[in-house]
Amino acid sequence: MPLLKKIINDPNACASELLEGLVEAYDGEARLVGRGSIVMNNLKPGKVALLVGGGSGHEPIYHGLVGQNLADGAACGDIFAAPPPDIVLEATQAVDQGNGVLYLYGNYAGDVLNFDMGAEIAADMGITVKTVLIYDDVPSAPPERKSERRGIAGLVPIVKLAGAAAAQVTTLDELERITIKARDNTRSVGVSSAPGSIPATGKPTFELADDVIGLGMGIHGEKGVALIPHQTADDLAPKLLDIIFADDLVFNPGDEVVLLINSLGSTTMMELLIVLRKVKAILNERGIKVHDTLVGPYVTCQEMAGMSISLTKLDAELKALWDLPCSSICFSKM
């Protein structure tokens, strides 16, 4: 690792300072709430609320997905650490418009423990909370233990669809139903070629030999499920797609999907586009129609190098929700 000359202040204050900066990026559309939450201003009274969240250091998600027709708020933890229960509670109270709150976040022990505690206290206060966990990372567990999978870049299309639904539904149950469908229709797989670093220590989150890349590595830099030789984009893309196609979600010719090619940080847009070129060729062969393509660093782990491919299968309902314009720091749509 070369010495990283990060442009920061107190290495232990990164999470709180970046959140203050993020709120500024909303130019008055959103505000800072409590110790670690960002919440949209003037939410419609009675609106069914969508709350996302998780550890910081993965910008622009999760907190960058707060926006119009997206999430109403985000509960943010320290770098790579789930937000504590009281931050979750502060965010919950701020987004709640009397019609219930859906928690939508990645499936990690820390997040589940903290959001669940927040939900319990919120319930005691009379706020109805439901939870949908995101677990799109196919290699992280076999299909029969799907619910043990991690949440990775697939969260972007899932939150986009849930946010569009939250802007239109009248009940929390309806939002939960649609969000579960979006989640169950999304699959991701990724590789990583170089570690990110923990701002507070500058230490890399893992080590990797020079000639291998990690298959199915977590966005926190958790070790992957397998090390494979470093290879060309044209060799790698089919391998990754095969992992998705081998899973329990069937993609038939004629199916329409949203495709996301995500960079974990320092992998360049150039590389993502070269991978996309091959991915599109394979999808075309299979007769799978891409309704919309997202490509860029949406879900990162500091300057970690690596990329992932996510597919979200659309039915008529999801497609209509996808086409709803939205606006946020992480993802906007005309």
Next chain:
Amino acid sequence: MPLLKKIINDPNACASELLEGLVEAYDGEARLVGRGSIVMNNLKPGKVALLVGGGSGHEPIYHGLVGQNLADGAACGDIFAAPPPDIVLEATQAVDQGNGVLYLYGNYAGDVLNFDMGAEIAADMGITVKTVLIYDDVPSAPPERKSERRGIAGLVPIVKLAGAAAAQVTTLDELERITIKARDNTRSVGVSSAPGSIPATGKPTFELADDVIGLGMGIHGEKGVALIPHQTADDLAPKLLDIIFADDLVFNPGDEVVLLINSLGSTTMMELLIVLRKVKAILNERGIKVHDTLVGPYVTCQEMAGMSISLTKLDAELKALWDLPCSSICFSKM
């Protein structure tokens, strides 16, 4: 430099392959033209056309700024190399709708030489071409030799405004007038802390000592105008803004601006937001109102580390153009 495990194919084919991938990212909205151009499909007949372009390797610009209410096409060169005249010509012919074409690109010797030759041949073919050069990089030349400055991240707001204008004006002169105003109202300054690499050789574009950062470094990794000690975001932000405020464009209390905090590649969104936090505080003190904030890796140089701050001063006309929705791979607005 650690060994870079880029996910590519033939290192000498990166430019052409990424362009093919980019066209795929448009899901049918744009097409590949000739040897190296991307052009929007079904342009309105009679539309005044906007053509951007430059060397590749800086994704998502320039070619990622082709889109609805943005650029109509882009002429793309090899990595860091301006497109040759015949590619410029192919793009010109494809975007021209009979009402003239405005060339808008960064002020670099190579780009000027090639676009000018393309323009000459286009003129011989009866296509009216005008050119507006982008030179927003304040430290790269003193105010009295402004037109010798380089074009850097400020190109994003300038192209956005020009694209909005191109969608509405009826004459090339009108588009030229508005584009010049957008250009003249935009100032940028940046720093760089680590080099990017040239895909074909893997060689870093420059070297930098461990304790310094380069002030006013070009987005191609050209040496900066000065080396300054590596410092905190809160120390750096005011220094950078002072350079902009010391220039010939006056920012008065009450002025409205578009603010762009750009990453050159591997500088994280976290860092950009921490810088934004300080920048906004300073602008607030000065009574400068930020109408819209952009933050992220818009103009990159592979995995180069560094960031820049750009300010575009808005008058009523530019503000209305800014608020027009737009859609592209690089920048979308609801």
Next chain:
Amino acid sequence: MVLLVADAIIAAEPYLSEADRNLGDGDHGLGMQRGMLSVKEKLAALDAAAPLDKVLSTAGMAMMSSMGGASGVIFGSFYMGGAKAVAGKETLDANGYADFLKAACDTIMARGKAKPGDKTMIDALHPAAATADTVRFLSLPEAAEAVAIAGETGRDESTAMLATLGRAKTLGEASIGFPDAGACSVAIILRTISDFINQ
């Protein structure tokens, strides 16, 4: 005593983060450090005469609301859960220490759903609590030392375990060969307590 534990954990930050780097995301030490710094702050604000359970629950709350991550809830519950068991007690004896550890362990297992063998901090805490239960008849110093040793043994035994919970879960076989980071923290906590009592 709680303050000594805090200092010991803070001093062990690099070691604990390194342990988490092998199996998780490398931030366990940082989270624990964040929590323990908050514990010191909150206890400093607490009046000296505060009863034992108040001290412990204050410490637990401080960790729970400052750390985040899995260990925020888990280690926060350690003190908060344990505190209930020593309510009303002025001082700790072997009996009270056993009650404290059992309550702490039960609370954490209820919250985190981890069982012994899942390769979590439970694999250090559970055997320690069990040992404490069997040595209630001993003097506190003797009991505390026995408990500390049981925690260290549990930490060491977690090395050979296959992770089935938390971040390390997805490692499968690859999770074998490293001790669990949270178990390392438990061992440090129990060791510090024993050394204090025995000094």
Next chain:
Amino acid sequence: MVLLVADAIIAAEPYLSEADRNLGDGDHGLGMQRGMLSVKEKLAALDAAAPLDKVLSTAGMAMMSSMGGASGVIFGSFYMGGAKAVAGKETLDANGYADFLKAACDTIMARGKAKPGDKTMIDALHPAAATADTVRFLSLPEAAEAVAIAGETGRDESTAMLATLGRAKTLGEASIGFPDAGACSVAIILRTISDFINQ
């Protein structure tokens, strides 16, 4: 001969890129390599009996349309501009070589607006063309060698110059101390021509 020049430039890619790295963006060698590979391809397609000016203009066009960057136009103009001056000629003598270089230099200066002293390839090409003009009376081998030396001297003298054009411009004082990358290419081209003629 043009093919030998192509091979010499291709072989010098790392050296030329390095030179550009000092002052520019480090891709000069890559651009020249791209251009010269295209030259070889296009000339292979050309029939062997093609007249000299056709060979040169084909080479120039190949560079212009394959390289991009500043040097694509500049070095493309070198052959294309020079070609006009030798139209109709079967073979080259010292006179023709001088005419070729003068036309090439004039074309490039007209296009690029660079003057001697701006620290560009002109600083190698211009003195070389001037020398060629003064040695028209010599034999081609003698003239070619004199020109090659003038080009190399010009390249060396560019080292001390302050860049006022192109990418290096913004370096100001920092541009002093390195030879200009394009001037290095010119020196190689003229040296290769002389060595071929003199062998």
